[in-house]
Amino acid sequence: MVLEKFQDKFTRYEIARILGARSLQLAMDAPVLLKLSKEDEDKLNFDSLKIAEKELDSEVLPITVRRPLPKKSEKTVKKLSDEEIKEKLEKQKEIEAKLAEKEEKEKKAIEQQEEKEIKEEGEIMEMAKPEDEDEGEEKPASSKELQ
Helix, strand or coil: CCHCCCCCCCCHHHHHHHHHHHHHHHHHHCCCCCCCCCCHHHHHCHHHHHHHHHHHHHCCCCCCCCCCCCCCEEEEECEEEEEEEEHHHHHHHHHHHHHHHHHHHHHHHHHHHHHHHHHCCCCCCCCCHHHHHHHCCCCCCCHHHHH
């Protein structure tokens, strides 16, 4: 197939565009750029797309592909040394550590505020102790007392 041979040069979309354009030219009676024998023409069944593929395979098409490239920037990119990279990474770690510390402080402040609010409202509950349970329990009533 044509795509395999030109895969390094063109994308599949460019190949489709080239074949389509050349096929249209051939359908509008453009001259065939290859010398084809009668047998080859019969074999291709006078199909303009197949003839265009054959021309592309033999690399006789005068079609060029223009690829728009990004505009050049006037900034020069400086290559960083290993030391500079280490310094930047250390600075970044310091910044992240400061942010994490700040977030931790904010969390603690929020927790303390919530605890203070709960204490003020009197909704705080303490853990039950086994001693408390023994004191508060009443002895089960015997069947005689119930009657």
